[in-house]
Every structure is written in structure tokens, then in C-alpha cells.
Amino acid sequence: MTTAHTPATRTGPAGAAAGAGGATVWLTGLPSAGKSTLARALARRLHVTGRRVEVLDGDEIRGLLCAGLGFGRADRHTNVQRIGFVAELLARNGVTALVPVIAPYAESRDAVRERHEANGTPYVEVHVATPVEVCSVRDVKGLYARQAAGELTGLTGVDDPYEVPGTPELRIRTQGRTVADTAAELHTFLTERGLA
Ligand SMILES: Nc1ncnc2c1ncn2[C@@H]1O[C@H](COP(=O)(O)OP(=O)(O)O)[C@@H](O)[C@H]1O
Numbered sequence: 001m002t003t004a005h006t007p008a009t010r011t012g013p014a015g016a017a018a019g020a021g022g023a024t025v026w027l028t029g030l031p032s033a034g035k036s037t038l039a040r041a042l043a044r045r046l047h048v049t050g051r052r053v054e055v056l057d058g059d060e061i062r063g064l065l066c067a068g069l070g071f072g073r074a075d076r077h078t079n080v081q082r083i084g085f086v087a088e089l090l091a092r093n094g095v096t097a098l099v100p101v102i103a104p105y106a107e108s109r110d111a112v113r114e115r116h117e118a119n120g121t122p123y124v125e126v127h128v129a130t131p132v133e134v135c136s137v138r139d140v141k142g143l144y145a146r147q148a149a150g151e152l153t154g155l156t157g158v159d160d161p162y163e164v165p166g167t168p169e170l171r172i173r174t175q176g177r178t179v180a181d182t183a184a185e186l187h188t189f190l191t192e193r194g195l196a
């Protein structure tokens, strides 16, 4: 029964095929935590080793794949499911799909994980664990300032929920570290698991 959802093209169980195959690496965390920066740095590192990599960045994808979705709980869930669907398709076909998307709700993240598990596709949840105090100083897109000025509401981690991952595969610190150092840690983690 466990192989019922395995695609015909798969060459073996996920564990055995993992070294040669793809994976989804989901980077979850607060706005300005460093998800996009880390994904791009990791993508560059993986490219030079010859891996096929795609970055599914939440900000870029919202205009197309997730056009029309808002920032309420239901739409945020739908956003994550659609991106998770595409990531799994890519990963199943040998691509390393890097997904820097906030994904604030554990239920949404778990549904994506279950979709991967049902297909035998490797899935790695990385919590980019930058505290809100640091994120709000970085404030790359000015969202924290706008929220503080009353110009927007529903900012994840401030006046909208962020459910901290309980058992991510990796929890990564970024404050006080260089991007290169953080990306190297993640790259090493994936390599040790046969995913890079
Ligand atoms: N170790 C680190 N890893 C990732 N980003 C870092 C790190 N240290 C500082 N930063 C900075 O934090 C900011 C994170 O922005 P961004 O990647 O757009 O966040 P997010 O995609 O999570 O909203 C960037 O300006 C980046 O240079």
C-alpha cells in the first residue's frame, strides 16, 4: 500500500533514490527572516555542483500562480498548497525545489509534507528562526514600519499568527552570521542526507 502513489517513473524508494533525485526544501519564517536570501545563496551553491534547482519565491509567485489570493487564513492556506503542489512536481522529477515562503500555519505546512510523503518525495522543512526583533530592524520591504504606522494590518508575527515549527528538519539562526555561513550550513545539512 505504501507504494500506491509512487509514480511509474520512480527508480526506487525515496531513500535509495534521494542522492540522485530532487527534494523540496521549504524555508519558513517571518518576513525579513532571510528566507529568500538563503534560498538564492543555496541555489547558487547547488548550481555549481550541477544540480537542477528552482526557487519558488512567495513574493514572485503570488502575482501568477496565486493571483487573487489574499492574506486571510484560508487564502494563506491555499497559497501554500498551490506552491507545495508545484514544488512536489518539480522535486519528484529530479529538481531541488527551494521554497522561501512564510507558510505561517502548521496545518498548511503539514499538508504539504503529507503530499510529499504520499508520493515518496523527499521533503525538508527549514525554520529560518530569526526573531521578530531582528526582522523588524532589517525590514527589507518596509512592512514592519508600515504596520507600526497603522498603514497595514495582518503582518505575520506581529498582528497575524506565525506558528513556530515544532520539529523542523533544521532550525537555522541568521542573526550575527553572514549569508555565506548560513547557506553553507544548510548545504552541508542537505549533503549529509544525500539530498545535495
Ligand atoms: N545570515 C543571514 N542569512 C540570510 N539573510 C541575512 C543574513 N544576515 C543578514 N541577512 C539579511 O536579512 C535580509 C533578509 O531578507 P529576505 O531574504 O528578503 O527575507 P525574507 O525572504 O525572509 O522576507 C537581507 O537583507 C539579508 O541580507
Ligand SMILES: [Mg+2]
Binding pocket: 035, 036, 037, 057, 059, 100
Ligand atoms: Mg522573501
